Amino acid sequence: MKDYIEEVMQNATMAAAEYSQFTQEQTDKIVKSVFEAAFDKRIMLAKMAHQETNIGIWEHKVLKNVVASQLVYEDIKNLKTVGIINEDNESGIVEIAQPMGPILAIIPVTNPTSTVIFKILISLKSRNPVIICPSKKAINCCSETAQICYEAALKEGAPEGCIQWLTSVTREQTQELMSHKSLALILATGGSSLVKSAYSSGTPTIGVGAGNVPVFIEKTADIPFSVEQIFFSKTFDNGTICASEQAVVVEQEIAEEVIEEFKKNKAYFLNDEEIILLNKVAIDETSHLMSPDIVGRPAFEIAQKAGINAPIDVAILIAPIKSVGNEYPLSSEVLAPILAFYVVDNFEKAINMCINLNYHGGIGHSASIFSNDDEKIKYFAMHMNAGRICVNTPSSHGAVGGMFNKLSPSLTLGCGTGGKNITTDNVSAKHLINIQRISRRRPNERFLRFDIALYLDENMKADEINKIYNRNF
Amino acid sequence: MNKYERNGKLLTCILSGKIDTLNTSVLENEINENMIEDITSVVIDMQEVDYISSSFLRIVIKIVKAVSKENFVIKNVNPSVMKVFKIANLTEIINIG
Numbered sequence: 001m002k003d004y005i006e007e008v009m010q011n012a013t014m015a016a017a018e019y020s021q022f023t024q025e026q027t028d029k030i031v032k033s034v035f036e037a038a039f040d041k042r043i044m045l046a047k048m049a050h051q052e053t054n055i056g057i058w059e060h061k062v063l064k065n066v067v068a069s070q071l072v073y074e075d076i077k078n079l080k081t082v083g084i085i086n087e088d089n090e091s092g093i094v095e096i097a098q099p100m101g102p103i104l105a106i107i108p109v110t111n112p113t114s115t116v117i118f119k120i121l122i123s124l125k126s127r128n129p130v131i132i133c134p135s136k137k138a139i140n141c142c143s144e145t146a147q148i149c150y151e152a153a154l155k156e157g158a159p160e161g162c163i164q165w166l167t168s169v170t171r172e173q174t175q176e177l178m179s180h181k182s183l184a185l186i187l188a189t190g191g192s193s194l195v196k197s198a199y200s201s202g203t204p205t206i207g208v209g210a211g212n213v214p215v216f217i218e219k220t221a222d223i224p225f226s227v228e229q230i231f232f233s234k235t236f237d238n239g240t241i242c243a244s245e246q247a248v249v250v251e252q253e254i255a256e257e258v259i260e261e262f263k264k265n266k267a268y269f270l271n272d273e274e275i276i277l278l279n280k281v282a283i284d285e286t287s288h289l290m291s292p293d294i295v296g297r298p299a300f301e302i303a304q305k306a307g308i309n310a311p312i313d314v315a316i317l318i319a320p321i322k323s324v325g326n327e328y329p330l331s332s333e334v335l336a337p338i339l340a341f342y343v344v345d346n347f348e349k350a351i352n353m354c355i356n357l358n359y360h361g362g363i364g365h366s367a368s369i370f371s372n373d374d375e376k377i378k379y380f381a382m383h384m385n386a387g388r389i390c391v392n393t394p395s396s397h398g399a400v401g402g403m404f405n406k407l408s409p410s411l412t413l414g415c416g417t418g419g420k421n422i423t424t425d426n427v428s429a430k431h432l433i434n435i436q437r438i439s440r441r442r443p444n445e446r447f448l449r450f451d452i453a454l455y456l457d458e459n460m461k462a463d464e465i466n467k468i469y470n471r472n473f
Numbered sequence: 474m475n476k477y478e479r480n481g482k483l484l485t486c487i488l489s490g491k492i493d494t495l496n497t498s499v500l501e502n503e504i505n506e507n508m509i510e511d512i513t514s515v516v517i518d519m520q521e522v523d524y525i526s527s528s529f530l531r532i533v534i535k536i537v538k539a540v541s542k543e544n545f546v547i548k549n550v551n552p553s554v555m556k557v558f559k560i561a562n563l564t565e566i567i568n569i570g
Contacts, residue, residue, distance in 0.1 A: 015527050021524050
Protein backbone atom coordinates (compact mmCIF):
# COMPACT_ATOMS: atom_id res chain seq x y z
CA MET A 1 0.00 0.00 0.00
CA LYS A 2 2.89 2.25 0.87
CA ASP A 3 4.36 1.74 -2.61
CA TYR A 4 1.09 2.70 -4.26
CA ILE A 5 0.90 5.98 -2.38
CA GLU A 6 4.56 6.66 -3.10
CA GLU A 7 3.93 6.04 -6.78
CA VAL A 8 0.94 8.39 -6.81
CA MET A 9 2.95 11.07 -5.08
CA GLN A 10 5.94 10.58 -7.35
CA ASN A 11 3.73 10.96 -10.41
CA ALA A 12 2.21 14.10 -8.94
CA THR A 13 5.57 15.55 -8.03
CA MET A 14 7.00 14.94 -11.51
CA ALA A 15 3.89 16.47 -13.03
CA ALA A 16 4.26 19.49 -10.75
CA ALA A 17 7.86 19.91 -11.85
CA GLU A 18 6.97 19.84 -15.53
CA TYR A 19 3.84 21.95 -15.13
CA SER A 20 5.83 24.70 -13.41
CA GLN A 21 7.42 25.47 -16.80
CA PHE A 22 4.11 26.05 -18.61
CA THR A 23 3.14 29.48 -19.89
CA GLN A 24 -0.21 31.14 -19.27
CA GLU A 25 -1.24 30.39 -22.83
CA GLN A 26 -0.43 26.69 -22.55
CA THR A 27 -2.19 26.50 -19.20
CA ASP A 28 -5.31 28.23 -20.48
CA LYS A 29 -5.56 25.86 -23.46
CA ILE A 30 -5.52 22.88 -21.09
CA VAL A 31 -8.18 24.41 -18.86
CA LYS A 32 -10.41 25.17 -21.85
CA SER A 33 -10.05 21.65 -23.16
CA VAL A 34 -10.95 20.16 -19.77
CA PHE A 35 -13.95 22.47 -19.38
CA GLU A 36 -15.28 21.49 -22.81
CA ALA A 37 -14.81 17.77 -22.23
CA ALA A 38 -16.48 17.86 -18.82
CA PHE A 39 -19.29 20.07 -20.07
CA ASP A 40 -19.98 17.78 -23.00
CA LYS A 41 -20.34 14.80 -20.63
CA ARG A 42 -22.43 16.71 -18.06
CA ILE A 43 -25.55 14.58 -18.53
CA MET A 44 -23.87 11.20 -18.59
CA LEU A 45 -21.84 12.08 -15.48
CA ALA A 46 -24.91 13.39 -13.65
CA LYS A 47 -26.84 10.21 -14.35
CA MET A 48 -23.89 8.13 -13.29
CA ALA A 49 -23.52 10.07 -10.02
CA HIS A 50 -27.23 9.68 -9.28
CA GLN A 51 -27.23 6.00 -10.07
CA GLU A 52 -24.16 5.25 -7.99
CA THR A 53 -24.97 7.35 -4.92
CA ASN A 54 -28.78 7.16 -4.97
CA ILE A 55 -28.73 10.76 -3.81
CA GLY A 56 -30.54 13.72 -5.31
CA ILE A 57 -32.08 14.25 -8.75
CA TRP A 58 -30.04 13.63 -11.91
CA GLU A 59 -31.41 16.65 -13.78
CA HIS A 60 -30.23 18.87 -10.93
CA LYS A 61 -26.86 17.17 -10.92
CA VAL A 62 -26.59 18.20 -14.58
CA LEU A 63 -26.96 21.81 -13.46
CA LYS A 64 -24.30 21.28 -10.80
CA ASN A 65 -21.98 19.95 -13.51
CA VAL A 66 -22.78 23.02 -15.61
CA VAL A 67 -21.90 25.33 -12.72
CA ALA A 68 -18.68 23.41 -12.07
CA SER A 69 -17.64 23.50 -15.72
CA GLN A 70 -19.18 26.40 -17.66
CA LEU A 71 -19.62 28.95 -14.87
CA VAL A 72 -16.34 28.14 -13.14
CA TYR A 73 -14.52 28.31 -16.48
CA GLU A 74 -16.11 31.68 -17.28
CA ASP A 75 -15.04 32.92 -13.88
CA ILE A 76 -11.40 31.83 -14.07
CA LYS A 77 -10.57 31.88 -17.76
CA ASN A 78 -9.08 35.39 -17.76
CA LEU A 79 -7.40 35.11 -14.38
CA LYS A 80 -3.63 35.49 -14.53
CA THR A 81 -2.03 32.55 -12.75
CA VAL A 82 1.41 32.36 -14.38
CA GLY A 83 4.40 34.66 -14.00
CA ILE A 84 3.84 38.36 -13.36
CA ILE A 85 0.20 38.82 -12.49
CA ASN A 86 0.29 42.38 -11.19
CA GLU A 87 2.67 45.31 -11.45
CA ASP A 88 2.25 48.58 -9.57
CA ASN A 89 4.86 51.24 -10.18
CA GLU A 90 3.62 53.52 -7.43
CA SER A 91 4.01 50.98 -4.66
CA GLY A 92 6.94 49.31 -6.40
CA ILE A 93 5.36 45.93 -5.88
CA VAL A 94 5.31 43.28 -8.57
CA GLU A 95 3.37 40.11 -7.92
CA ILE A 96 4.47 36.78 -9.35
CA ALA A 97 2.27 33.69 -9.31
CA GLN A 98 3.87 30.36 -8.55
CA PRO A 99 2.11 27.01 -8.44
CA MET A 100 1.74 25.32 -5.07
CA GLY A 101 2.43 21.71 -6.01
CA PRO A 102 0.39 18.52 -5.76
CA ILE A 103 -3.12 19.03 -4.39
CA LEU A 104 -5.22 16.34 -2.76
CA ALA A 105 -8.89 16.91 -3.59
CA ILE A 106 -11.33 15.23 -1.23
CA ILE A 107 -14.70 14.70 -2.91
CA PRO A 108 -18.02 14.44 -1.04
CA VAL A 109 -20.78 11.99 -1.92
CA THR A 110 -23.40 14.74 -2.22
CA ASN A 111 -21.82 16.59 -5.18
CA PRO A 112 -19.35 14.07 -6.60
CA THR A 113 -18.89 14.72 -10.32
CA SER A 114 -19.36 18.48 -10.06
CA THR A 115 -16.78 18.77 -7.27
CA VAL A 116 -14.30 16.68 -9.29
CA ILE A 117 -14.73 18.95 -12.33
CA PHE A 118 -14.48 22.07 -10.18
CA LYS A 119 -11.35 21.02 -8.32
CA ILE A 120 -9.62 19.81 -11.47
CA LEU A 121 -10.31 23.09 -13.28
CA ILE A 122 -9.08 25.33 -10.48
CA SER A 123 -6.02 23.14 -9.85
CA LEU A 124 -5.00 22.98 -13.51
CA LYS A 125 -5.59 26.71 -13.96
CA SER A 126 -3.03 27.30 -11.22
CA ARG A 127 -0.59 24.72 -12.69
CA ASN A 128 -1.01 22.26 -9.84
CA PRO A 129 -1.41 18.52 -10.34
CA VAL A 130 -4.43 17.13 -8.54
CA ILE A 131 -5.15 13.80 -6.90
CA ILE A 132 -8.85 13.03 -6.67
CA CYS A 133 -9.85 11.17 -3.52
CA PRO A 134 -13.54 10.31 -3.91
CA SER A 135 -16.09 9.35 -1.32
CA LYS A 136 -16.31 5.56 -1.06
CA LYS A 137 -19.87 5.77 -2.30
CA ALA A 138 -18.98 7.68 -5.47
CA ILE A 139 -15.78 6.08 -6.74
CA ASN A 140 -16.99 5.12 -10.22
CA CYS A 141 -18.56 8.42 -11.21
CA CYS A 142 -15.60 10.38 -9.82
CA SER A 143 -13.11 8.17 -11.64
CA GLU A 144 -15.01 8.53 -14.89
CA THR A 145 -15.07 12.31 -14.50
CA ALA A 146 -11.38 12.45 -13.71
CA GLN A 147 -10.54 10.21 -16.67
CA ILE A 148 -12.50 12.43 -19.08
CA CYS A 149 -10.75 15.53 -17.75
CA TYR A 150 -7.33 13.86 -17.84
CA GLU A 151 -7.66 12.79 -21.47
CA ALA A 152 -8.73 16.32 -22.44
CA ALA A 153 -5.78 17.79 -20.53
CA LEU A 154 -3.27 15.42 -22.16
CA LYS A 155 -4.68 16.32 -25.57
CA GLU A 156 -3.47 19.87 -25.00
CA GLY A 157 -0.04 18.78 -23.80
CA ALA A 158 -0.60 18.72 -20.04
CA PRO A 159 2.01 16.80 -18.05
CA GLU A 160 1.48 13.10 -17.49
CA GLY A 161 0.14 12.52 -14.00
CA CYS A 162 -1.39 16.01 -13.71
CA ILE A 163 -4.70 14.36 -12.76
CA GLN A 164 -4.78 11.13 -10.78
CA TRP A 165 -7.64 9.44 -9.00
CA LEU A 166 -7.79 6.81 -6.31
CA THR A 167 -10.02 3.89 -7.16
CA SER A 168 -9.75 2.00 -3.92
CA VAL A 169 -9.84 4.33 -1.02
CA THR A 170 -8.93 3.21 2.45
CA ARG A 171 -8.76 5.41 5.50
CA GLU A 172 -5.05 4.59 5.86
CA GLN A 173 -4.32 5.58 2.26
CA THR A 174 -6.10 8.86 2.73
CA GLN A 175 -4.19 9.54 5.94
CA GLU A 176 -0.90 8.64 4.32
CA LEU A 177 -1.53 10.90 1.38
CA MET A 178 -2.67 13.75 3.57
CA SER A 179 0.53 13.77 5.55
CA HIS A 180 2.90 13.04 2.64
CA LYS A 181 5.83 15.44 2.63
CA SER A 182 5.47 16.21 -1.07
CA LEU A 183 1.80 17.15 -0.85
CA ALA A 184 1.32 20.90 -1.10
CA LEU A 185 -2.32 21.37 -0.16
CA ILE A 186 -5.53 19.56 0.71
CA LEU A 187 -8.83 20.80 -0.65
CA ALA A 188 -11.07 19.14 1.91
CA THR A 189 -14.76 19.20 1.10
CA GLY A 190 -16.64 16.76 3.28
CA GLY A 191 -17.82 15.96 6.76
CA SER A 192 -16.34 17.57 9.85
CA SER A 193 -14.27 14.54 10.92
CA LEU A 194 -12.63 14.34 7.50
CA VAL A 195 -11.91 18.06 7.42
CA LYS A 196 -10.46 17.85 10.92
CA SER A 197 -8.22 14.97 9.98
CA ALA A 198 -7.00 16.96 6.96
CA TYR A 199 -6.15 19.89 9.24
CA SER A 200 -4.37 17.54 11.62
CA SER A 201 -2.18 16.07 8.88
CA GLY A 202 0.29 18.94 8.97
CA THR A 203 -0.34 19.76 5.30
CA PRO A 204 -1.90 23.16 4.57
CA THR A 205 -5.61 22.65 4.07
CA ILE A 206 -8.47 24.64 2.65
CA GLY A 207 -11.44 23.05 4.35
CA VAL A 208 -15.10 23.78 4.68
CA GLY A 209 -17.44 23.88 7.63
CA ALA A 210 -20.90 22.48 8.12
CA GLY A 211 -23.90 24.66 7.41
CA ASN A 212 -27.15 25.30 9.22
CA VAL A 213 -28.64 28.02 7.12
CA PRO A 214 -31.44 30.15 8.57
CA VAL A 215 -33.68 31.98 6.10
CA PHE A 216 -35.51 34.98 7.49
CA ILE A 217 -38.60 36.11 5.58
CA GLU A 218 -38.76 39.66 6.87
CA LYS A 219 -42.15 41.36 6.79
CA THR A 220 -41.32 43.68 3.84
CA ALA A 221 -40.45 40.63 1.70
CA ASP A 222 -42.44 39.67 -1.37
CA ILE A 223 -43.94 36.57 0.23
CA PRO A 224 -44.98 34.51 -2.83
CA PHE A 225 -41.61 35.26 -4.43
CA SER A 226 -39.70 34.37 -1.26
CA VAL A 227 -41.49 31.06 -0.81
CA GLU A 228 -41.05 30.16 -4.46
CA GLN A 229 -37.32 30.88 -4.22
CA ILE A 230 -36.95 28.84 -1.04
CA PHE A 231 -38.77 25.96 -2.72
CA PHE A 232 -36.54 26.15 -5.74
CA SER A 233 -33.48 26.09 -3.48
CA LYS A 234 -34.54 23.52 -0.90
CA THR A 235 -35.84 20.99 -3.43
CA PHE A 236 -32.76 21.37 -5.64
CA ASP A 237 -31.06 17.97 -5.81
CA ASN A 238 -33.29 17.05 -2.84
CA GLY A 239 -31.55 19.53 -0.59
CA THR A 240 -27.99 18.21 -0.84
CA ILE A 241 -26.24 21.57 -1.11
CA CYS A 242 -24.80 22.54 2.27
CA ALA A 243 -25.92 26.12 1.70
CA SER A 244 -29.56 25.11 1.32
CA GLU A 245 -32.06 26.64 3.72
CA GLN A 246 -32.50 24.63 6.92
CA ALA A 247 -34.96 26.72 8.90
CA VAL A 248 -37.49 29.40 7.97
CA VAL A 249 -37.97 32.22 10.44
CA VAL A 250 -41.01 34.54 10.11
CA GLU A 251 -42.59 37.27 12.16
CA GLN A 252 -46.04 36.55 13.58
CA GLU A 253 -47.54 39.36 11.49
CA ILE A 254 -46.96 37.56 8.19
CA ALA A 255 -46.84 33.96 9.41
CA GLU A 256 -50.25 32.95 8.17
CA GLU A 257 -49.62 34.29 4.69
CA VAL A 258 -46.25 32.53 4.53
CA ILE A 259 -47.78 29.23 5.70
CA GLU A 260 -50.55 29.47 3.08
CA GLU A 261 -47.97 30.15 0.39
CA PHE A 262 -45.88 27.15 1.44
CA LYS A 263 -48.97 24.95 1.40
CA LYS A 264 -49.83 26.12 -2.12
CA ASN A 265 -46.37 24.93 -3.15
CA LYS A 266 -46.94 21.42 -1.87
CA ALA A 267 -45.26 21.73 1.48
CA TYR A 268 -46.59 19.49 4.21
CA PHE A 269 -46.72 20.99 7.70
CA LEU A 270 -46.11 18.32 10.32
CA ASN A 271 -47.99 18.11 13.62
CA ASP A 272 -46.20 17.47 16.93
CA GLU A 273 -46.54 13.67 16.72
CA GLU A 274 -45.24 13.64 13.15
CA ILE A 275 -42.28 15.79 14.16
CA ILE A 276 -41.32 13.17 16.75
CA LEU A 277 -41.54 10.48 14.05
CA LEU A 278 -39.41 12.51 11.66
CA ASN A 279 -36.81 13.30 14.35
CA LYS A 280 -36.12 9.59 14.66
CA VAL A 281 -35.34 8.99 10.99
CA ALA A 282 -33.68 12.33 10.24
CA ILE A 283 -31.28 12.82 13.14
CA ASP A 284 -29.11 10.32 14.97
CA GLU A 285 -30.04 10.45 18.66
CA THR A 286 -26.49 10.04 19.93
CA SER A 287 -24.41 12.08 17.53
CA HIS A 288 -27.16 14.66 16.84
CA LEU A 289 -26.07 14.56 13.21
CA MET A 290 -28.26 13.92 10.16
CA SER A 291 -28.83 10.31 9.18
CA PRO A 292 -27.03 9.43 5.92
CA ASP A 293 -30.04 7.33 4.88
CA ILE A 294 -32.23 10.34 4.23
CA VAL A 295 -29.63 12.63 2.65
CA GLY A 296 -30.82 13.69 -0.80
CA ARG A 297 -33.94 11.52 -0.69
CA PRO A 298 -37.36 12.83 -1.82
CA ALA A 299 -39.77 14.20 0.80
CA PHE A 300 -42.43 11.53 0.24
CA GLU A 301 -39.94 8.70 0.70
CA ILE A 302 -38.65 10.24 3.93
CA ALA A 303 -42.23 10.70 5.18
CA GLN A 304 -43.00 7.07 4.45
CA LYS A 305 -39.87 5.94 6.21
CA ALA A 306 -40.93 7.92 9.25
CA GLY A 307 -44.48 6.59 9.11
CA ILE A 308 -45.97 9.96 8.24
CA ASN A 309 -49.01 10.04 6.02
CA ALA A 310 -47.99 12.85 3.67
CA PRO A 311 -49.45 13.34 0.17
CA ILE A 312 -47.59 11.53 -2.61
CA ASP A 313 -46.71 14.80 -4.34
CA VAL A 314 -45.27 16.43 -1.22
CA ALA A 315 -42.20 18.54 -2.04
CA ILE A 316 -40.98 19.62 1.39
CA LEU A 317 -41.71 18.49 4.92
CA ILE A 318 -42.01 21.45 7.28
CA ALA A 319 -41.63 21.08 11.03
CA PRO A 320 -42.93 24.03 13.08
CA ILE A 321 -40.80 23.98 16.23
CA LYS A 322 -40.24 26.39 19.07
CA SER A 323 -36.56 26.52 19.74
CA VAL A 324 -33.03 25.52 18.75
CA GLY A 325 -30.73 22.86 20.19
CA ASN A 326 -30.27 19.13 20.44
CA GLU A 327 -33.61 18.76 22.22
CA TYR A 328 -35.13 20.03 18.95
CA PRO A 329 -33.43 17.65 16.49
CA LEU A 330 -34.79 19.30 13.37
CA SER A 331 -33.10 22.58 14.29
CA SER A 332 -29.88 20.89 13.09
CA GLU A 333 -28.65 20.63 9.52
CA VAL A 334 -30.43 18.04 7.36
CA LEU A 335 -29.43 17.78 3.70
CA ALA A 336 -32.88 16.68 2.55
CA PRO A 337 -36.16 18.44 1.71
CA ILE A 338 -36.98 19.12 5.35
CA LEU A 339 -37.34 22.60 6.85
CA ALA A 340 -37.71 23.71 10.44
CA PHE A 341 -40.19 26.56 10.79
CA TYR A 342 -40.24 29.27 13.47
CA VAL A 343 -42.85 31.94 14.08
CA VAL A 344 -41.61 34.74 16.32
CA ASP A 345 -43.12 37.92 17.73
CA ASN A 346 -41.04 40.58 16.05
CA PHE A 347 -37.90 41.54 14.10
CA GLU A 348 -35.48 41.38 17.06
CA LYS A 349 -36.72 37.96 18.09
CA ALA A 350 -36.38 36.79 14.50
CA ILE A 351 -32.76 37.92 14.41
CA ASN A 352 -32.10 36.18 17.73
CA MET A 353 -33.62 32.97 16.40
CA CYS A 354 -31.44 33.19 13.28
CA ILE A 355 -28.36 33.76 15.47
CA ASN A 356 -29.26 30.64 17.47
CA LEU A 357 -29.68 28.60 14.29
CA ASN A 358 -26.51 29.98 12.76
CA TYR A 359 -24.51 29.07 15.86
CA HIS A 360 -26.10 25.64 16.12
CA GLY A 361 -23.68 23.83 13.85
CA GLY A 362 -23.47 26.35 11.02
CA ILE A 363 -21.03 29.00 12.17
CA GLY A 364 -19.36 30.81 9.31
CA HIS A 365 -21.29 29.13 6.51
CA SER A 366 -24.24 30.96 4.97
CA ALA A 367 -27.43 32.77 5.94
CA SER A 368 -30.34 34.04 3.90
CA ILE A 369 -32.86 36.86 4.09
CA PHE A 370 -35.83 37.93 2.01
CA SER A 371 -36.57 41.60 2.59
CA ASN A 372 -37.05 44.91 0.84
CA ASP A 373 -35.67 46.96 3.70
CA ASP A 374 -32.00 47.66 3.16
CA GLU A 375 -31.35 48.64 6.78
CA LYS A 376 -32.82 45.41 8.05
CA ILE A 377 -30.83 43.40 5.53
CA LYS A 378 -27.62 45.02 6.78
CA TYR A 379 -28.65 44.55 10.42
CA PHE A 380 -29.33 40.88 9.75
CA ALA A 381 -25.95 40.48 8.01
CA MET A 382 -24.07 42.19 10.85
CA HIS A 383 -25.49 39.72 13.35
CA MET A 384 -24.81 36.53 11.41
CA ASN A 385 -21.52 34.69 11.50
CA ALA A 386 -21.64 33.66 7.86
CA GLY A 387 -19.30 33.87 4.88
CA ARG A 388 -22.25 34.49 2.58
CA ILE A 389 -25.46 36.35 3.34
CA CYS A 390 -27.79 35.71 0.44
CA VAL A 391 -30.42 38.39 -0.18
CA ASN A 392 -33.65 37.67 -2.06
CA THR A 393 -32.06 34.64 -3.68
CA PRO A 394 -32.29 30.89 -3.26
CA SER A 395 -29.45 30.19 -0.83
CA SER A 396 -28.27 26.91 -2.43
CA HIS A 397 -27.65 28.63 -5.73
CA GLY A 398 -26.82 31.99 -4.18
CA ALA A 399 -24.02 30.73 -1.96
CA VAL A 400 -22.50 28.59 -4.71
CA GLY A 401 -22.31 31.78 -6.79
CA GLY A 402 -22.38 32.69 -10.45
CA MET A 403 -26.12 32.20 -11.01
CA PHE A 404 -27.99 34.71 -8.86
CA ASN A 405 -25.15 36.98 -7.81
CA LYS A 406 -21.55 37.82 -8.57
CA LEU A 407 -19.92 35.54 -6.01
CA SER A 408 -17.27 33.28 -7.53
CA PRO A 409 -18.90 30.00 -8.54
CA SER A 410 -17.47 27.38 -6.22
CA LEU A 411 -18.16 23.99 -4.71
CA THR A 412 -15.88 24.72 -1.78
CA LEU A 413 -17.38 27.40 0.42
CA GLY A 414 -15.01 28.76 3.05
CA CYS A 415 -16.56 29.28 6.47
CA GLY A 416 -13.95 31.46 8.13
CA THR A 417 -12.47 30.79 11.53
CA GLY A 418 -15.94 30.13 12.94
CA GLY A 419 -16.10 27.08 10.69
CA LYS A 420 -12.42 26.36 11.46
CA ASN A 421 -11.38 27.55 8.00
CA ILE A 422 -8.80 30.08 6.91
CA THR A 423 -11.14 31.99 4.59
CA THR A 424 -14.79 32.95 4.16
CA ASP A 425 -14.29 33.11 0.38
CA ASN A 426 -15.83 30.95 -2.27
CA VAL A 427 -12.64 29.04 -2.96
CA SER A 428 -11.31 29.17 -6.52
CA ALA A 429 -8.13 29.16 -8.61
CA LYS A 430 -6.88 32.38 -7.02
CA HIS A 431 -6.48 30.50 -3.72
CA LEU A 432 -4.21 27.89 -5.30
CA ILE A 433 -1.22 30.04 -6.20
CA ASN A 434 1.64 31.24 -4.08
CA ILE A 435 2.13 34.94 -4.73
CA GLN A 436 5.66 36.28 -4.53
CA ARG A 437 6.15 40.02 -4.23
CA ILE A 438 9.10 41.88 -5.66
CA SER A 439 9.27 44.99 -3.51
CA ARG A 440 11.28 47.82 -5.04
CA ARG A 441 12.81 50.54 -2.90
CA ARG A 442 10.13 53.06 -1.94
CA PRO A 443 11.49 54.58 1.28
CA ASN A 444 9.18 55.48 4.13
CA GLU A 445 10.44 59.05 4.49
CA ARG A 446 8.96 59.63 7.92
CA PHE A 447 10.64 56.53 9.29
CA LEU A 448 14.00 57.17 7.67
CA ARG A 449 14.29 60.83 8.77
CA PHE A 450 13.15 60.00 12.31
CA ASP A 451 15.79 60.00 15.00
CA ILE A 452 15.58 56.37 16.09
CA ALA A 453 17.45 57.21 19.32
CA LEU A 454 14.12 58.62 20.52
CA TYR A 455 12.71 55.07 20.56
CA LEU A 456 15.32 54.24 23.19
CA ASP A 457 14.14 57.02 25.50
CA GLU A 458 11.68 55.54 28.02
CA ASN A 459 10.16 58.97 28.66
CA MET A 460 8.98 59.30 25.06
CA LYS A 461 5.32 58.29 24.95
CA ALA A 462 3.27 57.36 21.88
CA ASP A 463 1.57 60.75 21.36
CA GLU A 464 4.85 62.66 21.53
CA ILE A 465 6.59 60.22 19.19
CA ASN A 466 3.66 60.49 16.79
CA LYS A 467 3.90 64.27 16.72
CA ILE A 468 7.58 64.16 15.81
CA TYR A 469 7.09 61.28 13.39
CA ASN A 470 4.37 63.14 11.48
CA ARG A 471 5.85 66.68 11.69
CA ASN A 472 5.66 68.60 8.41
CA PHE A 473 4.21 65.63 6.66
CA MET B 474 20.43 17.31 -31.78
CA ASN B 475 21.63 15.14 -28.89
CA LYS B 476 25.18 13.81 -28.84
CA TYR B 477 26.53 10.74 -27.07
CA GLU B 478 30.18 10.15 -26.27
CA ARG B 479 31.48 6.88 -24.89
CA ASN B 480 34.84 6.88 -23.17
CA GLY B 481 35.56 3.49 -21.68
CA LYS B 482 32.96 2.91 -18.98
CA LEU B 483 31.75 6.52 -19.08
CA LEU B 484 28.83 7.68 -21.18
CA THR B 485 28.35 11.42 -21.70
CA CYS B 486 25.00 12.56 -23.08
CA ILE B 487 24.99 16.10 -24.43
CA LEU B 488 21.34 17.07 -24.74
CA SER B 489 19.85 20.09 -26.38
CA GLY B 490 16.55 21.91 -26.91
CA LYS B 491 13.21 21.27 -25.35
CA ILE B 492 12.76 17.81 -23.86
CA ASP B 493 8.98 17.55 -23.94
CA THR B 494 6.71 14.53 -23.64
CA LEU B 495 6.76 13.93 -27.40
CA ASN B 496 10.52 13.73 -27.89
CA THR B 497 11.28 12.04 -24.56
CA SER B 498 10.59 8.60 -25.99
CA VAL B 499 13.11 9.18 -28.80
CA LEU B 500 15.60 10.35 -26.20
CA GLU B 501 14.95 7.30 -24.06
CA ASN B 502 15.69 4.99 -27.01
CA GLU B 503 18.90 6.88 -27.75
CA ILE B 504 20.09 6.61 -24.16
CA ASN B 505 19.19 2.91 -24.01
CA GLU B 506 21.16 2.25 -27.20
CA ASN B 507 24.21 3.92 -25.69
CA MET B 508 23.90 2.37 -22.24
CA ILE B 509 25.68 -0.78 -23.31
CA GLU B 510 26.72 -3.31 -20.69
CA ASP B 511 30.15 -1.94 -19.76
CA ILE B 512 28.89 1.57 -19.07
CA THR B 513 29.08 2.18 -15.33
CA SER B 514 29.09 5.98 -15.18
CA VAL B 515 26.84 8.52 -16.87
CA VAL B 516 27.11 12.28 -17.29
CA ILE B 517 24.28 14.29 -18.74
CA ASP B 518 25.25 17.71 -20.03
CA MET B 519 22.22 19.99 -20.14
CA GLN B 520 23.89 23.20 -21.31
CA GLU B 521 21.48 23.56 -24.22
CA VAL B 522 18.30 22.36 -22.51
CA ASP B 523 15.64 24.84 -21.42
CA TYR B 524 12.63 22.60 -20.74
CA ILE B 525 12.21 19.09 -19.35
CA SER B 526 9.17 16.84 -19.16
CA SER B 527 8.05 14.63 -16.31
CA SER B 528 8.84 11.60 -18.46
CA PHE B 529 12.44 12.80 -18.76
CA LEU B 530 12.57 13.00 -14.98
CA ARG B 531 11.50 9.36 -14.86
CA ILE B 532 14.36 8.43 -17.22
CA VAL B 533 16.76 10.21 -14.91
CA ILE B 534 15.46 8.16 -11.97
CA LYS B 535 15.96 4.98 -13.99
CA ILE B 536 19.57 5.92 -14.79
CA VAL B 537 20.42 6.73 -11.19
CA LYS B 538 18.96 3.39 -10.13
CA ALA B 539 21.05 1.62 -12.80
CA VAL B 540 24.45 3.22 -12.10
CA SER B 541 24.00 4.59 -8.52
CA LYS B 542 24.17 8.18 -7.31
CA GLU B 543 27.96 8.23 -7.12
CA ASN B 544 28.35 7.34 -10.80
CA PHE B 545 25.84 9.78 -12.23
CA VAL B 546 26.15 13.53 -12.75
CA ILE B 547 23.94 16.07 -14.43
CA LYS B 548 25.92 19.17 -15.30
CA ASN B 549 25.55 22.61 -16.82
CA VAL B 550 21.97 22.93 -15.69
CA ASN B 551 20.39 26.34 -16.23
CA PRO B 552 18.32 27.91 -13.40
CA SER B 553 14.95 27.10 -14.98
CA VAL B 554 15.82 23.43 -15.25
CA MET B 555 17.48 23.45 -11.81
CA LYS B 556 14.21 24.65 -10.33
CA VAL B 557 12.35 21.82 -12.04
CA PHE B 558 14.72 19.28 -10.46
CA LYS B 559 14.14 20.96 -7.09
CA ILE B 560 10.34 20.82 -7.44
CA ALA B 561 10.63 17.17 -8.42
CA ASN B 562 12.59 16.48 -5.20
CA LEU B 563 15.42 14.96 -7.23
CA THR B 564 18.35 17.08 -6.12
CA GLU B 565 18.94 14.85 -3.11
CA ILE B 566 19.21 11.65 -5.09
CA ILE B 567 21.12 13.07 -8.06
CA ASN B 568 24.37 15.00 -8.25
CA ILE B 569 23.54 18.14 -10.13
CA GLY B 570 26.22 20.63 -10.96
